[in-house]
Amino acid sequence: MIQREALSPPKVSWAQDGQAVVMTLTGDWLREGPALALEAEPPQHWPERYETGELGEFDSTLPAFLLAHLRSVEAVKDKEPSLLGLPDNLRGLMELALAVPERSDAKGQSDDDSDIKELGKMTLRAWAGIRATVEFVGESVLSFGRFFAGKARFRNSDFWLTLQECGIEALPIVSLISFLIGLILAFVGNVQLTNFGANIFVADLVGIAMVREMGVVMTGIIMSGRTGASFAAHIGSMKANEEIDALKTFGLNPFDFLVLPRLLALLLMMPILTIYANIVGILGGMLVGFFVGIPPVLYWNETLLSVDLTTASLGVFKSFFFAVAIAISGCMQGMRAGNSSAAVGQATTRAVVTSITAIIVLDSAFAAIFTILDI
Amino acid sequence: MSAPMPEPKAKISIRDLTMAYGSYVVMSDLNFDIQSRDIFVIMGGSGCGKSTLLRHLIGLREPAKGTVFYDGENFTTAEPDEREKFIRRFGVMYQSGALWSSLTLAENIALPLEEFTSMTPKAVRELVSYKLALVGLSGYEDYYPSQVSGGMNKRAGIARAMALDPDILFLDEPGAGLDPLSSRRLDDLILRLRDSLGSTVVIVTHELASIFAIANNSVFLDTETRTLGAVGNPSELKDHSDNPNVRRFLNRGKESAVTSP
Ligand SMILES: Nc1ncnc2c1ncn2[C@@H]1O[C@H](COP(=O)(O)OP(=O)(O)O)[C@@H](O)[C@H]1O
Ligand SMILES: [Mg+2]
Numbered sequence: 192m193i194q195r196e197a198l199s200p201p202k203v204s205w206a207q208d209g210q211a212v213v214m215t216l217t218g219d220w221l222r223e224g225p226a227l228a229l230e231a232e233p234p235q236h237w238p239e240r241y242e243t244g245e246l247g248e249f250d251s252t253l254p255a256f257l258l259a260h261l262r263s264v265e266a267v268k269d270k271e272p273s274l275l276g277l278p279d280n281l282r283g284l285m286e287l288a289l290a291v292p293e294r295s296d297a298k299g300q301s302d303d304d305s306d307i308k309e310l311g312k313m314t315l316r317a318w319a320g321i322r323a324t325v326e327f328v329g330e331s332v333l334s335f336g337r338f339f340a341g342k343a344r345f346r347n348s349d350f351w352l353t354l355q356e357c358g359i360e361a362l363p364i365v366s367l368i369s370f371l372i373g374l375i376l377a378f379v380g381n382v383q384l385t386n387f388g389a390n391i392f393v394a395d396l397v398g399i400a401m402v403r404e405m406g407v408v409m410t411g412i413i414m415s416g417r418t419g420a421s422f423a424a425h426i427g428s429m430k431a432n433e434e435i436d437a438l439k440t441f442g443l444n445p446f447d448f449l450v451l452p453r454l455l456a457l458l459l460m461m462p463i464l465t466i467y468a469n470i471v472g473i474l475g476g477m478l479v480g481f482f483v484g485i486p487p488v489l490y491w492n493e494t495l496l497s498v499d500l501t502t503a504s505l506g507v508f509k510s511f512f513f514a515v516a517i518a519i520s521g522c523m524q525g526m527r528a529g530n531s532s533a534a535v536g537q538a539t540t541r542a543v544v545t546s547i548t549a550i551i552v553l554d555s556a557f558a559a560i561f562t563i564l565d566i
Numbered sequence: 567m568s569a570p571m572p573e574p575k576a577k578i579s580i581r582d583l584t585m586a587y588g589s590y591v592v593m594s595d596l597n598f599d600i601q602s603r604d605i606f607v608i609m610g611g612s613g614c615g616k617s618t619l620l621r622h623l624i625g626l627r628e629p630a631k632g633t634v635f636y637d638g639e640n641f642t643t644a645e646p647d648e649r650e651k652f653i654r655r656f657g658v659m660y661q662s663g664a665l666w667s668s669l670t671l672a673e674n675i676a677l678p679l680e681e682f683t684s685m686t687p688k689a690v691r692e693l694v695s696y697k698l699a700l701v702g703l704s705g706y707e708d709y710y711p712s713q714v715s716g717g718m719n720k721r722a723g724i725a726r727a728m729a730l731d732p733d734i735l736f737l738d739e740p741g742a743g744l745d746p747l748s749s750r751r752l753d754d755l756i757l758r759l760r761d762s763l764g765s766t767v768v769i770v771t772h773e774l775a776s777i778f779a780i781a782n783n784s785v786f787l788d789t790e791t792r793t794l795g796a797v798g799n800p801s802e803l804k805d806h807s808d809n810p811n812v813r814r815f816l817n818r819g820k821e822s823a824v825t826s827p
Contacts, residue, residue, distance in 0.1 A: 280762035294705030531667030
């Protein structure tokens with residue numbers, strides 16, 4: 192780098208030469224140099240000529256200033272601004288910058304909507320969201336129909352890969368969480384039940400709570416965060432890359448190709464994971480039982496007595512619905528994502544929020560129904 | 567061992583550069599110089615390693631063997647903070663544009679200016695408008711990358727690469743996806759940038775028209791031999807290169823009329 196002597200501040204002045212405006216540029220126009228101080232109000236005409244005898248060094252700040260100035264002045268019809276007197280290299284750049292006219296319809300529309308209008312828009316958006324969900328569920332049912340008719344086309348390897356991702360690879364986290372849940376339930380139950388000298392019923396409490404509610408709900412929430420989010424991110428970034436359009440133009444139905452294998456894999460794995468979570472949770476309870484003086488054999492027998500087949504199948508029954516909720520919200524948010532990486536992030540967030548909400552709402556609904564049916 | 571010293575006057579010197587992905591060697595033993603104010607073209611068949619070479623020059627990948635020098639200073643072995651000083655002088659346009667998709671075109675160009683200079687917001691705005699005007703995108707300040715076409719994305723990527731008036735501009739296939747007029751403007755822009763700011767420009771491109779129009783020096787990467795095929799001015803290489811692959815490339819597959827001078 193060349194060492195420079197002190198920089199002189201950039202200056203610009205305008206002079207009237209008969210009819211013509213002459214613009215005088217002096218000093219060094221550098222990004223890191225002194226800032227430009229405008230001394231006079233610029234005239235409302237394009238300069239006819241430039242005086243650059245005293246002009247020092249410059250980088251892009253000078254053409255940037257000139258362009259902004261020329262644009263700020265009312266354009267003269269059918270006339271190019273004159274660049275007379277500018278050094279050659281500067282003139283070249285200015286010509287290039289002025290060559291393509293500014294696109295003026297582009298600048299953003301103002302959003303001065305009234306509150307009522309906003310409310311209306313919000314309602315319409317919410318309605319559109321509901322419709323999209325219903326449509327998506329409908330499409331999935333159709334896709335399912337095609338699958339059973341043997342007409343759905345997807346790659347088997349996709350299915351197996353998803354199966355692995357939402358099955359075996361989820362085992363560690365499912366084990367940890369359900370074990371701890373079983374542990375917690377047993378601790379809390381034990382404190383209360385010991386007061387009545389009935390701490391053997393800890394086994395009943397843990398067994399029923401795990402099998403009816405906690406096992407399936409916790410598995411559902413884990414899978415929402417793990418698998419639902421990954422569905423949304425994967426499909427969302429495919430959308431952003433026009434990969435989904437590429438599928439369509441080959442006549443492949445993106446629903447059959449992307450949503451169906453994921454839905455099937457989750458439908459298969461959720462019940463298995465739920466049963467697994469139930470058992471691990473009961474083992475967690477058993478560990479606490481052991482420490483508070485309930486022999487494991489006794490604990491196990493008590494569990495078998497309290498959890499009959501009907502109770503045991505309730506959680507598994509619910510897991511199918513949760514699987515659908517997770518797969519659909521993940522895939523739907525992915526498919527509806529915008530075309531940028533930020534949109535993929537938003538889609539992932541929405542997928543997790545929707546599927547957890549759906550799981551809790553569904554679970555409450557089931558609780559009400561089972562109560563009415565007295566199961 | 568007498569390693570050949572690079573001439574200190576070359577802007578960029580590449581010595582014995584071997585590039586590999588794991589055990590897969592892309593190109594080996596590249597030796598060439600890029601002089602200051604050169605418009606230097608890297609050419610070669612698709613997939614021969616041009617983008618890879620560019621990534622080695624800007625330090626995104628480490629050489630399997632060999633060294634890259636800037637102004638005679640060793641870039642490959644430089645400490646991270648020393649390396650950052652080199653990198654500050656680079657402007658890079660990636661093959662896919664690589665604009666930040668959550669920022670508008672204007673914000674994309676403003677980001678380096680806001681991070682690395684003390685310019686006022688007004689000056690930044692003016693500079694951004696000017697850079698966009700240079701690539702013919704005046705008025706698209708508030709558009710997001712996903713709302714403009716592929717070619718426009720590319721041009722905005724070039725504007726972003728030029729944001730800090732870089733000393734060396736690296737462009738990866740800037741002409742691909744542009745219409746002939748925009749492509750021509752781009753050639754014009756590159757020449758004028760070199761002339762006005764004294765930048766050195768390193769371009770990966772296949773566009774023969776623009777190669778002959780702007781390049782004063784070039785390197786040809788040969789897919790068959792996996793090393794350098796030729797170095798020199800493309801207009802001369804076209805008919806007078808010793809390497810038939812180079813002649814074929816520069817004559818669009820037709821053997822050149824004059825095979826031996
Ligand atoms: N990340 C990577 N890992 C392994 N191989 C790669 C990677 N990127 C590129 N390659 C290989 O290196 C070669 C050169 O690639 P590239 O430099 O992108 O080619 P081009 O000359 O078209 O720009 C190709 O054969 C490609 O398969
Ligand atoms: Mg490439």
